Amino acid sequence: MTPRIRILATASAISAAATAGYFTARHSLRAELSTVRHAATHDPLTGICNRAGLTAAADTLIRTAHTAGRPVAVVLVDLVGFKKVNDTHGHDAGDHILATVAHRLTGIAGPAGIAARLGGDEFAVITTGPATRRDDAEPWLADWLTHIHTRLTTPVTYHARPLAVGATLGAALADPGHPATAWLHRADLAMYAARAHRRTTAVFTNTTNTPATTTADRPRDLARPTSPLAAAPTTRRAA
Structure with missing residues (x-):
């Protein structure tokens, strides 16, 4: 060479x-x-979206579903009795419940929806429904919340022992007229209204701006302190 x-x-x-x-x-x-x-x-414990991930993707989901004529449900989930699980069975048991709830919510949200852990024992789901008309959407959402509550409160097995899971749900129907944070706020108002009325679920109705409570009383939560917001008039308009 x-x-x-x-x-x-x-x-x-x-x-x-x-x-x-x-x-x-x-x-x-x-x-x-x-x-x-x-x-x-994303939340490091459960692997689902965190609050930032939810708000980043929610507006596009809401806009796309609205264009297709499908209702969008924004649901907040607050676990009941979670601190007692941590205190009685340890934080590993609590983490197992959080991961299980996240898995259940992911299935509920479906491939087109979003499940998120907002922090602590608070979760959210944004997904679409089958109804195509507004007057069909609110009855569907009320029934669907009952279904979600039943799935979420199925006892979780940990080390061959069933652990009770309680939850309060608040929901609102969303459209592109406001950002996702506004609908999360309305769902939050509905959740606190449910808690104030000792109910498991509530829907924030856009026609009356009044959360309408649904389903049966929850005896396990009768002693749970309510937020000061729960004592406010339920006709308070969301920002």
């Missing part, structure tokens, strides 16, 4: 190595950025 050919071969090898290094570094950077983005929008 002549010196010139040797130099050219060396230069080619260096160039190839540099190109390979560039693509490797770019791939590594993309993977790292993807990991960071996922961590910023």
Whole structure:
């Protein structure tokens, strides 16, 4: 091999190595950025969206469903008796319940919906319903909440022992007229109205701006302190 050919071969090898290094570094950077983005929008314990992930995706979901003529339900879930589980059975048992509830909510949300853990023992679901008319949507949502409550409150098995799961649900029907945070606020008002009336679920009705409570009383939660917001008039309009 002549010196010139040797130099050219060396230069080619260096160039190839540099190109390979560039693509490797770019791939590594993309993977790292993807990991960071996922961590910023997902709950590390349950793997579902966190509040940031929910609000980032919710507006598009609501707008797309509204265009297709499908109602969108925004549901807040507050677990009942969760602190007692932690105190009695330990935090590992509590984490198992949180992960199980997250799994159940993911199934309830379906592939087109979003399930999220907002923090502590509070969760949210945003998903679409089968109704195509507004007057069909509110009855559907009230019935659907009862179904969700039944699924969520099925006892969770931990170390061969059934652990009770309680929940309060508040919901609102959403449309693109307001951001997702406004509908979450209305669902929050409905949830506190349900708690104030010792109920399991409540729907924030847009026609009257009054949460209408549904389903039976929850005796396990009669002693639970209510939020000051629960004592406010239920006709309070959401921001």
